[in-house]
Amino acid sequence: MTERLVVIGGDAAGMSAASQARRRRAADDLEIVAFERGRHTSYSACGIPYWIGGDTTGPDALIARTAGEHRERGIDLRLGTEVVDIDTAAGRVRNRDAEGREQWTGYDHLVVATGAIPVRPAVPGIDAPGVHGVQTLDDGERVLSTLERPGVRRAVVVGGGYIGVEMAEALLKHGLDVTLVDRAEQPMSTLDPDMGRLVRRAIEGLGVRVVSGAAVSAVLTGDDGRVRAVATDDAEFPADIVILGVGVRPGTALARDAGLPLGAHGGLLTDQAMRVRGHERIWAGGDCVEVRNLVSGDLQHIALGTHANKHGRIIGTNIGGGYATFPGVVGTAVSKVCDVEIARTGLKESHARRAGLEYVTAVIESTSRAGYYPQAAPMTVKMLAERGTGRLLGLQIVGREGAAKRVDVGAVALTARLTVDQMTGLDLGYAPPFSPVWDPVLVAARKAADAVAADIRAR
Amino acid sequence: MTERLVVIGGDAAGMSAASQARRRRAADDLEIVAFERGRHTSYSACGIPYWIGGDTTGPDALIARTAGEHRERGIDLRLGTEVVDIDTAAGRVRNRDAEGREQWTGYDHLVVATGAIPVRPAVPGIDAPGVHGVQTLDDGERVLSTLERPGVRRAVVVGGGYIGVEMAEALLKHGLDVTLVDRAEQPMSTLDPDMGRLVRRAIEGLGVRVVSGAAVSAVLTGDDGRVRAVATDDAEFPADIVILGVGVRPGTALARDAGLPLGAHGGLLTDQAMRVRGHERIWAGGDCVEVRNLVSGDLQHIALGTHANKHGRIIGTNIGGGYATFPGVVGTAVSKVCDVEIARTGLKESHARRAGLEYVTAVIESTSRAGYYPQAAPMTVKMLAERGTGRLLGLQIVGREGAAKRVDVGAVALTARLTVDQMTGLDLGYAPPFSPVWDPVLVAARKAADAVAADIRAR
Known part of the structure; x- marks a missing residue:
């Protein structure tokens, strides 16, 4: 008998799951229906700042696979259709199309891939015209359309994380005066403050004004109702456009209402096969789930396309009769702002x-x-190693061209639980165009190993 | 009582050992004497092609630490002084200075760091003016001086390995017609032939004529005694300059004469602390030793500055009263020719x-x-995985900017003995400027894991 797979969310995790399940099971064995409330599927949200900055064209270039391509591969994809209810007892979802028509659709397997929702600070004026998130392709269009307005020359970016710094670069490329307002002590609070200070210095060097330790208290509007400034407790920063880059939270209202288990960060809880805990037929992946950090042991919420794609592929493999697992993450992230x-x-x-x-x-x-x-x-490299054991705990790098992807050495070492002493012997690629004779990661490992030994001696 | 450390060879391994021992033991505890038969110490041989190509200045820029700097740090460095005999029974070496004066110098610790010797094909004419190796700074000076001669416009590079292809690039930059004559089926025979073919195509695209499967039978000279062509069995290739890049062999004649143990590749055999087997007070490192390949289990001879530096540091640590080991290599190498x-x-x-x-x-x-x-x-990525277990065995990459250092992921994975299936879950850095959402290494790991599974099913 033909089974039906229902996918909620037509982006990376959902459509990867659908595609992988389709590769493994023919249409007469598995019907696949995917509901996406937006107008696009399988797009690279990570690419939006580069589109806005003019590094790439958009929005079409950011779409990995169009709705038409999915349909040609035998996936019944319904754009503009929102799932408003999951009935886990009956195994069905209630979907509502753009005209408001609703119907129930039964499932044998359900994939919840509802993504993340940008955080919008709950302050007056936050919904004023000219205040933009940068998560969807529609957001991208809206930002570009605001930038084309006459007299738009001052930008305030709220939030100093990846999206914030990438958008600061994009706005610089449009010739705007850019102010970055951030609650944290330093931009890039995914780094330690000492490393974040290097980022701050670098982006200030590019001409961005960085205001740290400042929470936005209001978005002020002018007579035309459009944004005119961003206010903190201490100051006002004139703004013709405001970009929100204050992070995202799991988009799990639907899942919560259906009684699916959520973790402390609001993300869905799954097992390693990406099955929602306690629900044999329900799977979840991408920005709406929590993932295990293999170093700390904690669950975290990390919205990142590369994880979403892995989750989707794993879910599709498992629904397709194979076996795959997602053991967890080690928290790798790379970014750039100008060089x-x-x-x-x-x-x-x-x-x-x-x-x-x-x-x-x-x-x-x-x-x-x-x-x-x-x-x-x-480049500056920082390493954390566990006291006593010397196990690598973390690696941070701030530099110029050729710096960021060196972090992958740390990512593999963390996965394999190598000690920094073991890392000093790693046979990393050396030739003058690619590395000093001691790769910077090896130099850091040497110093970290010395610190571990010194700490043991000093006990 | 003050001990004496004698170092034979003033380059990476020898001087790293000396420096590290000095860091750990004061001059009244350890006297350090280093003999170097050449005129320079601690230089980057790997940098010579880039100096010749004009990417960097030379020779001073290639010297990591001058003789004077070593002497200031309390190392009695004697340039132009060759060690001609090791008397292991008495614990002394016979050294001969530039004027031919000899003396015996006793040691408590001896470091043999005599490096490697470029292979010179035993064919007629090989010693003609205009035929150059590229191993020493003096070689670099001589190549540049030949290139400055009027009418030098055709170059033949013998050997298609790292030095060969890097020198091909350097000579292109001087505007020469470059022919690469190589015995192997494809250039870069450290790669499989299918990957070597990509390199061949790329360097042919740069304008280099590549002649594979051709052994040099003679170097032909003109009336002036200088090189005029390189002959193989089938053909003659006109040449105003010839560069030899046919590899190196361990420089172990001195060690062999002293009865020190050599392996099948002619390199010194050491334990993991880099102590010469069977000789409590004698250490060896760098291009004159054999190293364990951790993947194959074999001993290999690999002349590479990064290993030499590690060996030296380990030896110096051990002589200095610490403890360090060199477990082996996984055979990592990176290079580039133009882009x-x-x-x-x-x-x-x-x-x-x-x-x-x-x-x-x-x-x-x-x-x-x-x-x-x-x-x-x-970029093209090739992966080898063991049948059944799926353990990663090898990784090869040919691409453009951003390709080569990705091999480090494989180097760490090999060290940690990860399977290609485990590698598919690696949390590698992702952002659009640095990687597709699936890093190329992950894509290769996925395909390799599929191949492992297919092979198991097909048994």
């Missing part, structure tokens, strides 16, 4: 402390290439 | 077979960045 590259993996200091892990740190300066090679660019 | 990046780690197919390891392979095409991001460059 400044930023990377982190594992735990930062506060996270390690919260996990009850004691650590030593090492910070070193090195270069991306042999010192005598052209364009050898400086 | 073509080449990387490998682990075993290539023929090496795996020789080690008795059966494997499956996967080859994929991907890009260095998200497809929509500017300068997303194509």
Whole structure:
């Protein structure tokens, strides 16, 4: 008998699940229906700042696979259709199309891939014209349309995380005066403050005004109702456009209403096969779930396309009769703002402390290439290692070209639970255009190993 | 009582050992004497092609630490002084200075760091003026001086390995007609032939004429005694300059004469602390030793500055009263020729077979960045995984900017003995400027894992 897979959410996780299930099971064995409330599927939200900044065209270029392509592959994709109810007892969802027509659709397998919702600070004026999130392709269109308005020359970016700094770069490219207003002590609070300070210095060097430790208290509007400034407790920052980059939270209202289990961060809880806990036929992945951090052991909410794609593929494999699992993450993230590259993996200091892990740190300066090679660019590498055992706990890098992807060495080392002492012997690629004879990660590992030994001696 | 450390060879391994021992033991505790028969210390041989190509200045820029700097740090460095005899029974070496004066110098610890010797094919004319190796700074000076001669416009590079292809690039930059004559089936025989073919195509695209499967039978000279052509069995290639890049062998004649143990590749055999086997007070490191390949279990001879530096540091730590070991290598190497990046780690197919390891392979095409991001460059990734277990055995990458250093993920995975299936879950850095949402290494791991599974099913 033909089974039916219902997918809620037509982006990375949902459509990867659908595609992978389709690859493994033919249409007469598995019918696949996917509901997406928006107008687009399978797009790269991570690409939106680069589209706005003019590095890439959009929005079509950001769409990995169109609705038509999905349909050609035998996925009954319904755009503009929202799922408003999940009836887990009966195994059906209530879907509502753009005209408000509702129907119940039964499922044998359900994939919840409802993504994340941008946080909007609950302050007066936040919904004024000219205040934009940057999560959907429609957001991108709206930002570009605001930027085309006459007299738009001052931008305030609220939030100093990945989206915030990437949008700061995009707005600089439009020639705007950019102010970054951030609640944290330093931008990029996924890094330790000492490393965040390097990012701050770098983006200030690009001409961005950085205001840290400042919470937005209101968005002020002019006579035309449009945004004119962003207010904090202490100051007002004139703004013709405001970009919100204050993070996202799991989009799990629907799941919560259906009684599906949520974690402390509001994300769905799944097992390693990405099955929702306690629900044999319901799967979840992408920005709406919590994932296990393999270093801290904690559950976290991390909205990142690469995880969503992995989740989707794993879910599709399992629904398709195969077997795959997602063991967890180590918290790797890379970004850039103009030519400044930023990377982190594992735990930062506060996270390690919260996990009850004691650590030593090492910070070193090195270069991306042999010192005598052209364009050898400086980079700062910070490493955290567990006291006593010397196990790598975290790696942070701030540098220029050639810096960020070095963090992958740390990501693999964390997965394999290597010690920093073991890391000093790693056979990393060396040639003058690619690395000093001691790769910066090895130099950091050496210093971290020394710190571990010194700490043991000092006990 | 003050001990004496004698170091033979003033380059990476020897001077790293000396420096590290000095850091740990004061001059009244350890006297350090280092003999170097050449005129320079601690220089980057790997940088010579880039100096010749004009990417960097030379030779001073290639010297990491001058003789004067070493002496200031309390190392009695004697340039132009050759060690001609090691008397292991008495614990002394016979050294001969530039004027031919000899003396015996006793040691409590001896470090043999005599490096490697470029292979010179034993063919007529090989010593003619205009035929150059590229191992020492003096070689670099001589190549540049030949290039300055009037009428030098055709170059033949003998050997298609790292030095060969890097020198091909350097000579192109001087505007020469470059022919690469190589005995192997494809250039870069550290890669499998299918990947070497990509390198061949790329360097042919740069304007280099590549002649494979051709052994040099003679170097032909003109009336002036200088090189005029390189002959193979089938053909003659006109040449105003000839560069030898046919590899190196361990420089162990001195060690052999002293009865120190050599392996099948002619390199010194050491334990993991880099102590010469059977000799409590003698250490060896760098290009004159054999190293354990952790994947195949074999001993290999790999001349690479990054290993030499590690060896030296380990030896110096151990002589200095600490404890450090060199567990082995996984065979990582990266290189580039113009904008073509080449990387490998682990075993290539023929090496795996020789080690008795059966494997499956996967080859994929991907890009260095998200497809929509500017300068997303194509790359080809090949992976070898062990049959049955799925353990990663090797990784090869040929691409453009952003390709080569991705091999480090494989280097760490090989060290940690990860399976390709485990690798599919690696939390590698993702953002559009740095990677597609599935990093090329992950795509290759997925395909390799599929190949492992298919092979198991097909048994």
